[in-house]
Amino acid sequence: MHFTSESVEALVEQFSRLPTIGRKTARRLAAFILKMPREEVELIASALLAVKDRVIQCTTCFTVTDDDPCPICSSVKRDHNTICVVEEPGDVAAIERTHGYSGVYHVLGGVISPLDGVGPDDLKIRELVDRVKDGDIDEVILGVNPNVEGDTTAYYITQLIKPLDVKVSRLARGIPIGGNLEFADDATLGRALESRVTV
Numbered sequence: 001m002h003f004t005s006e007s008v009e010a011l012v013e014q015f016s017r018l019p020t021i022g023r024k025t026a027r028r029l030a031a032f033i034l035k036m037p038r039e040e041v042e043l044i045a046s047a048l049l050a051v052k053d054r055v056i057q058c059t060t061c062f063t064v065t066d067d068d069p070c071p072i073c074s075s076v077k078r079d080h081n082t083i084c085v086v087e088e089p090g091d092v093a094a095i096e097r098t099h100g101y102s103g104v105y106h107v108l109g110g111v112i113s114p115l116d117g118v119g120p121d122d123l124k125i126r127e128l129v130d131r132v133k134d135g136d137i138d139e140v141i142l143g144v145n146p147n148v149e150g151d152t153t154a155y156y157i158t159q160l161i162k163p164l165d166v167k168v169s170r171l172a173r174g175i176p177i178g179g180n181l182e183f184a185d186d187a188t189l190g191r192a193l194e195s196r197v198t199v
Helices: 006-015 023-035 038-054 089-098 125-134 148-164 186-194
Strands: 079-086 103-107 139-142 167-170
Touching (some): 079 125, 089 103, 103 125, 125 148, 139 148
Parallel strands (some): 079 139, 139 167
């Protein structure tokens, strides 16, 4: 489908620049926008502009926020002696959805990836070490993804934090809830065995 309107084609072009949005999906989104009432389109437009105008980075944990410090860092109900280290702000939201963690966070802004030109100095690792040195931190939980880059980053951070006499742990890895052992890959099954818990 090709639109006869240059305005619609421009919208398709902008949508297709977003991650995981191909031309076909971009055309569907543009067609959907055309059918929406103007008021709803204005709400979308104002939300997009608000993100660029109001969202800042928390100077404590480096997540995205409208206020500095963010609501998590400023909460007296959180355990400020436990820091969960994650790659991106979206990881904070994912862990918060579980309602199973009451500590604070530290967002690295990525992982060490030499192939992509990302080294330790490109991340918020130095700031993490400073937080651990300056605060009364009992535990640092490494919540990075279980892949080569995540493992490299976790190892690097562990080498910096361990000498500070702070417990360093890593999120358990293994079989997902509702998963089937028969279909688990060897690496996942191996990690599940390593991360087993006493019942």
